[in-house]
Amino acid sequence: MPFLSGKQAFLEILKQEGVELMFGNPGTTELPLMDGLAREPGIRYILALQEAVAIAMADGYAQASGKLAAVNVHTSPGLGNAMGMLYDAMHSGAPILLTAGQHDQAMTLTEPILWSDLPPVARPYVKWSYEITRLEDLPRAVRRAAKTAFAHPSGPVFISLPVDVLNAERELDLLEPTRVAPRIRGDRAAVDAAAELLARAKRPVLIAGDAVAHGDALAEMAEVAELLGAPVYTECVPSTCSFPFTHPLYQGPFPRVGPPIRSLLMQHDLLFSVGGDLFTLSLPSDVEPMPEGLPVIHLDVDPWEIGKNYPAKVAILGDPKATLPDLAEALRKRLTPAARKEAEGRFAQSRGAMEARRRALRERAAAEAGRTPITPLSLVAAAVDAIPDDAAVVDESVSSSIGLRELLGSREARSFYGLRGGGIGWGLPAALGIKLAQPARPVVALVGDGSAMYTNQSLWTAAHDSIPVVYVIFNNASYRILKQRTLALKGFSAEDDRYVGMDLVNPAIDFTGLARSLGVPGELVEKTPDIAPALKRGLASGGPYLLDVRIDGAFKG
Incomplete structure (x- = not known):
């Protein structure tokens, strides 16, 4: 086992977890880490002048690269400054390892300047929050954090790093990365039940959520939509291109207030959400968005989202890229010639509606x-x-x-x-x-x-x-x-x-x-x-x- 300081071990583990950049804004409690970076050419430090900037940079980087984004901020005030953008990162599902420096544990009982108990501060907006109190625990904690950030549903994690832990030295087993395989295949019986409902539907509507983009499942989503000839909306607050904006079946994002959602859904006899929120609203309303009796099929990587607000007739825990091909296969077996003809008609109707909308927007833009x-x-x-x-x-x-x-x-x-x-x-x-x-x-x-x-x-x-x-x-x-x-x-x-x-x-x-x-x-x-x-x-x-x-x-x- 190598003989390492805490700061060296931490940076080496980050490299093994695929970290190439660290975003941050340092202070006195981060100085051991900054000292370690002076001799660590494998990690590039991107300086932000305020912690919200560091978090949002990391959020964008994690979403666009698919890699673990590392962020380091300055103890209590730095973590406080980061919280607004950490909230956004929680909702985007960005795999971020957020760390903050903490005072030497020998003086924390005296409550030194800028000290506070950091893990409870971060906890509402992260999947896991922990303070490392012994160097021996550092490898296990950092490995657990990285694994947790990537596991479904992905999202930020937090670790507090006391100065004395980073400065301590000893022989350490750095352990190895763990990745939970993400391609969870939905239950076959549930997929078949979903296919039965979809094949019989006369006016189905689909929602493509960010889970489709995060799982690189746009082609699989398009295949199912085309089989059904169903219009596809992105979720109420979409942060990705979860369905091609140029596709004939694409109809734009879902509304974010109750009355127009209800008006839209009243035109359909089945709602199939693939990783979409049902529903993230901006304002309260006396109008219930979901029409009574509308059947819902919900596929998601996060069990919390399924049936959260509205019962799902069929609830499927699964990754869109792994599960949608099974659904497409099941649909092909069940779609009759008459159903396929109806799907072709829906396809043409959706294409015409979007073409008309785009044309109207272009004409209005030219006039203005x-x-x-x-x-x-x-x-x-x-x-x-x-x-x-x-x-x-x-x-x-x-x-x-x-x-x-x-x-x-x-x-x-x-x-x-x-x-x-x-x-x-x-x-x-x-x-x-x-x-x-x-x-x-x-x-x-x-x-x-x-x-x-x-x-x-x-x-x-x-x-x-x-x-x-x-x-x-x-x-x-x-x-x-x-x-x-x-x-x-x-x-x-x-x-x-x-x-x-x-x-x-x-x-x-x-x-x-x-x-x-x-x-x-x-x-x-x-x-x-x-x-x-x-x-x-x-x-x-x-x-x-x-x-x-x-x-x-x-x-x-």
Whole structure:
């Protein structure tokens, strides 16, 4: 067994677990680890100027690479700063190993500055949370954490690292990695039962959740959808391209409020959700989203999600990539010639509906192209036309994303990333992690101005590490979504046309000036015809670049 210090053992285990990058912001309790990194060329340290940036970078990196993302933050305040983006990472299912330095245990009883009991702080947003108290336990704890981060349902884990554990030395067995095989094949009897219901359905509807993209099962999902001729929606808050946006059966994301969900589902006689949420809603409603008596088939890698809110007629615990081929086979055996003919009719109907929707969006965008300020739709349409086909698109444009998922040509699992948890500020740093994971691919991030101000320190990291992401800031000088929802209350704000704390003015935020101060060049765009040339200049620059696009902040009607 090798004779190692805790810091050396920790870094060696990380390398064996596939870690190539560590995101972080250090403080005094992290100094042993930083000292260890000085002689560890196998792990590149990406410095963030605030912990939320570090977590969101790691989230994007883990999703885009499929690798374990390591993050290190500074004891109690650092972990506190990280919590908002850790919440998002929990919902995205990113396999992240988050660590925080802790004081030497010889002094913790005295409650030194910045000390607190760290594992309970992280626990609500991670799968496992633990403080290592002996060097002998370090290999077992880190191996367990890595295994747990990857196992279904994947997600972040947390370890507190006391200074004395990192500085201690002894002979250690570093153990080996464990990976739980992810391709869980759904129960055959349940698959057959699902096939029976689907084959008899006259108006089935499908939901493709993020589990489809995470499991690289887009082709398998498309095969089942095509056999049924069923329209496919992504889940209410999709963070991936879980079904090709260009596919004729694709119908866009599910609504996020009760009445339109119910209206949509009333048109169907069977709901089949593959890894989708049922339902993540934005607002309360007196209208129950799920129509009474609508049968539900639910396939998911997470048993918690199955039947969580609505009973499943057939409940299948399984990986989409491993299970959907069995379902396709079962369907082929059960679909009669008449059922296949009906599926062809549904296919044509869905294709026609989406083509009409795209055509209407294009016509509206063209009609709005001459307006000043730029409308959100005309910005989306112009950006889509300028974004390369092989690009990865990161979306945190929030209320200004009209038409994006209909017009964008994303067609594979790692081509599109959206804000899953809802905690804003994710987009700027997540795009950096995604680019680090996919360096050969152009990365374009569409980010609202309010979101950008939560984590604008990301721009410094982009410049410092020369990470070539093109940022398009949707600048409406407001928290538009809050104005929309306050207006819907029909209260004092609506009567007086006064919206408190929702305007980003006096002074206006100069995003190009802010970007330049942090080392990122950029330009102001105020007319629709200027969007595509500016975006192409950014892509050709070979480095990080920011476009401050002034858009209409209108929120009524």
